Amino acid sequence: MEDVIEQLYGNGMVLIMWGAIVLQLLVPIPRQSHPMELWRRFAILLSDKVNSTNPNQAMLAGWLSVLLMLLPAITVLIALQPLVWQNELYQLALLLLALDWRNSDALIRQLSLAMANEDKTQARHLLKPWVNRETDTLSLLGLGKAGAETYLLAMGRGVIAVLFWYCLLGGIGAFIYRLTVELARVWSPSRQKYFAFGRAATHLTAVLDYIPLKLFSLLILCGHRAKQSVALLQVQHKSWPLPGPSWLLISSAAKYELSLGGPAIYDARKSVRAKIGGRIAPAAIHLSQLRQLMFSRLTIWILGSSLLLSVIHQGL
Template identity: 85%
Template sequence: MEDIIQPLYGNGMVLIMWAAIVLQLVVPIPRQSHPMALWRRFALLLSDKVNSTNPRQASLAGWLSVALMLLPAIVILLALQPLVWQNELYQLALLLLALDWRNTDALVRHLSAAMAHENKQQARELLKPWVNRETETLSLLGLGKAGAETYLLAMGRGVIGVLFWYCLFGGIGAFVYRLTFELARVWSPTRQTFASFGRAATRLTALLDFLPLRLFSLMILVGHRTQQSFLLLKQQHKSWPLPGPSWLLITSAAKYELSLGGPAIYDTRKTLRAKIGGRIAPAAIHLSQLRQLMFSRLTVWILGTSLLLAIFHQGL
């Protein structure tokens, strides 16, 4: 037993990860006062200055803006690393800021409760800060779909992806990944203003999402309705524009035959999206089921990540 415990105890990376997860769950940082709120605000100010109505100029400006936002941040993070008093605390702080588990979990719990009481107005207000689509006209069916999609993608990026990049590149990798997908959300091409400008951030995020979200989706496939979920994934994954999120949404929805996707309104314009998953409209109970599904798979994901970190860094 000591041979198993000692590598975990003596490996700072594993302890930092567990400490960040526990602290983030016990003492969450409110979404409105999180440093990422300042990052999103600065991204909007930059886009106001450089975005263009010309599609080609807007696309070029988008790539330059991504570089302008991320490259200085990476340089500063790397420069600070040898200057900090305790590197472990530095890595812990970065991972703690990158993770977004507690706020996402609170969203799905409160949204599920509001939908269970058919309080559409409360559900719309809960969902509004998390999505770019318009929520004022969403029915209970629309709220169920939007809530399920938002929860799955928020967990996929705010926890799964963050831990994956932490495993590879430590706290800096996790934090830079969080900065990147926040840019993709702020400059989402689903909004007409960023139709060309936001493609750069979206494509970079899609590249970073590809491996972690697909690996996690394979974990979701295991268990209940494995064969049916795999067939549905094989049929539908190309219909969704982003490869990583498509796998996560389809495999999760297939477990309970939930219907996701379909039309959505962005900036008063109706956008046609592919319908994915099954035929059952998501209700409050299904949001709770998705929460249980994610928790069970995340437990395995975290334990597996801990083991890989212990083995890899022990080898070093």
């Protein structure tokens, strides 16, 4: 056991990961001043120039736009690596920018409090910057569903998958994954203007999400209501369009028999989505329970990531 601890301590990649997690929790970067905000704005400017009303042209433009955004970013990040003063600090900075735990955690805590006080105005205001759907008419039931879905996917893509790609490809891999997720969010096909244009970014993100979100979902399935959760997942997972998010949402909702999914309004248009999970409408207490569930499973995920890094980089 002591040898294992020494290996973990001596592995710089493990220390970088833990350092980024601690720094991100202690000194979070506000969403409005995060460098990703500039990336999102540039993505919107690019889509305004090249998006088309013709579906085939829009789809082609979407793929070319993804390449135009990501390939230069990958080239610059790789080119900078041998030039930096300390590679460890470079990796730490990239992972720190890729992670988004504290903001997601703050959202669920503040949203739970607003819903507990039945303050729909505050809850809508908190949720609006995080989603593409319209929030102005959401009831407490709708806010509970949207809040639960948003939090689970934010943690899945802002922490779980980021750490997975960090383990495999280092800080550059984690950062590029986060850039891809942001493109998928900005160009979401759920909005009519990006219905064809945004499919490229969404499909690429779905491929990158597939393994980490499914692996994490297996962690969630363990323990309370494991048998019922597995049965529900087997029945419902094909009803959601993206495999990774479907596993994460269904496995988490099944733990507390929560009802997720259902119709949502995007750009004044009603989108019909499958209903997943159980029959209980998410309330403030359920959001707190989801937060506790994610924290307990993330602890295991982080420890497992530490061991994986040691295996990869030191051959434990």
